[in-house]
Amino acid sequence: MSEQMTNAPRKKMTVSDEVAIEISGMNKWYGQFHVLRDIDLTVYRGERIVICGPSGSGKSTLIRCINALEEHQKGSIVVDGTRLTSDLKNIDTIRSEVGMCFQHFNLFPHLTILENCTLAPIWVRKVPKKEAIETAMHYLEKVKIPDQANKYPGQLSGGQQQRVAIARSLCMKPRIMLFDEPTSALDPEMIKEVLDTMIELAEEGMTMLCVTHEMGFAQAVANRVIFMADGQIVEQNEPNAFFNNPQSDRTKQFLSQIL
Numbered sequence: 001m002s003e004q005m006t007n008a009p010r011k012k013m014t015v016s017d018e019v020a021i022e023i024s025g026m027n028k029w030y031g032q033f034h035v036l037r038d039i040d041l042t043v044y045r046g047e048r049i050v051i052c053g054p055s056g057s058g059k060s061t062l063i064r065c066i067n068a069l070e071e072h073q074k075g076s077i078v079v080d081g082t083r084l085t086s087d088l089k090n091i092d093t094i095r096s097e098v099g100m101c102f103q104h105f106n107l108f109p110h111l112t113i114l115e116n117c118t119l120a121p122i123w124v125r126k127v128p129k130k131e132a133i134e135t136a137m138h139y140l141e142k143v144k145i146p147d148q149a150n151k152y153p154g155q156l157s158g159g160q161q162q163r164v165a166i167a168r169s170l171c172m173k174p175r176i177m178l179f180d181e182p183t184s185a186l187d188p189e190m191i192k193e194v195l196d197t198m199i200e201l202a203e204e205g206m207t208m209l210c211v212t213h214e215m216g217f218a219q220a221v222a223n224r225v226i227f228m229a230d231g232q233i234v235e236q237n238e239p240n241a242f243f244n245n246p247q248s249d250r251t252k253q254f255l256s257q258i259l
C-alpha cells in the first residue's frame with residue numbers, strides 16, 4: 001500500500017488472545033419483532049471489526065446491546081469479564097469500559113468543547129477538575145483540535161464535532177470503542193479526518209467495533225468484517241476473503257450494491 005494512500009494504517013496492528021467481548025446465543029425482540037437472532041460473537045482485544053449489512057438488519061441494535069443502551073432478552077453478553085445483567089452496577093462497570101460514538105455527535109450545544117469533554121469525568125467519575133481538563137486537552141490534541149477547546153459545538157464543522165465526540169469518549173478511558181456509522185452524516189471532505197482519527201486509535205491497539213459503509217476503511221483497518229442480515233450474522237471473514245470471495249448470496253448481493 002502506498003504511503004500517500006488515505007486511510008491506510010502505518011503500524012502493524014496485532015490481536016491478542018484475550019477475550020474482550022463474548023456474546024453467546026443472544027436474542028432480542030422489540031415487542032413482537034425478533035430483531036436479533038442467536039448472535040454468537042467473540043471479540044478479542046485489539047480487534048478492529050467492521051459490521052456491515054443492509055439498513056434494518058440490526059447492526060445498531062447489536063452495538064447498542066453491548067453497552068446496555070438496549071436490553072437483550074436471551075443469551076449473554078460478557079464485557080471484560082463482567083456479564084451484562086439488569087443490575088445497574090454491572091451496567092455502570094461495562095459502560096466504563098466501553099466508549100461509543102454515533103452518527104449524530106450528540107454534543108451538548110450549550111457547553112464548550114472542553115466542557116463537553118470534562119463533564120462526565122468530573123461528575124460521573126469524580127475526577128478532579130484540573131486533571132479532567134488536562135486529560136481533555138490531551139485527547140483534543142490527539143484528534144487535532146486543541147485550538148477549538150473554548151468554542152461551542154455549533155461553531156465547529158461536522159467533522160470537527162465528530163472528532164470532539166471521539167475525544168469525549170476517550171476522556172473516560174474506555175478499553176473498547178463502539179462506532180455506529182460515525183461518518184455517514186458528514187460531508188465527503190470531512191469523512192477522511194474522522195477515519196484518520198479512528199485509524200490512529202486502531203494503531204494504538206484500541207479494540208473497535210465499527211458499523212460503517214466505508215469499505216476502504218474496512219479493507220485497510222479491519223481484521224474482520226461481519227455481514228448482518230435480518231438480525232443474524234450471516235458471514236464473517238478477514239477483509240480480503242470477505243470482499244473477494246463472499247460465500248452467501250446475501251453477502252454477494254449486498255457487496256454488488258455497495259462496491
Ligand code: ADP
Nearest residue numbers: 030033035053054055056057058059060061062
Ligand atoms: P440497522 O442499524 O442495521 O439499520 P437497526 O438495529 O437500527 O438496524 O434496526 C433493526 C430493526 O429494528 C429495524 O427493522 C428497525 O425498524 C427496528 N427497530 C429499531 N429500533 C427499534 C425500536 N426502538 N423499536 C422497535 N423497532 C425498532
Ligand code: MG
Nearest residue numbers: 059060061180
Ligand atoms: Mg443503524
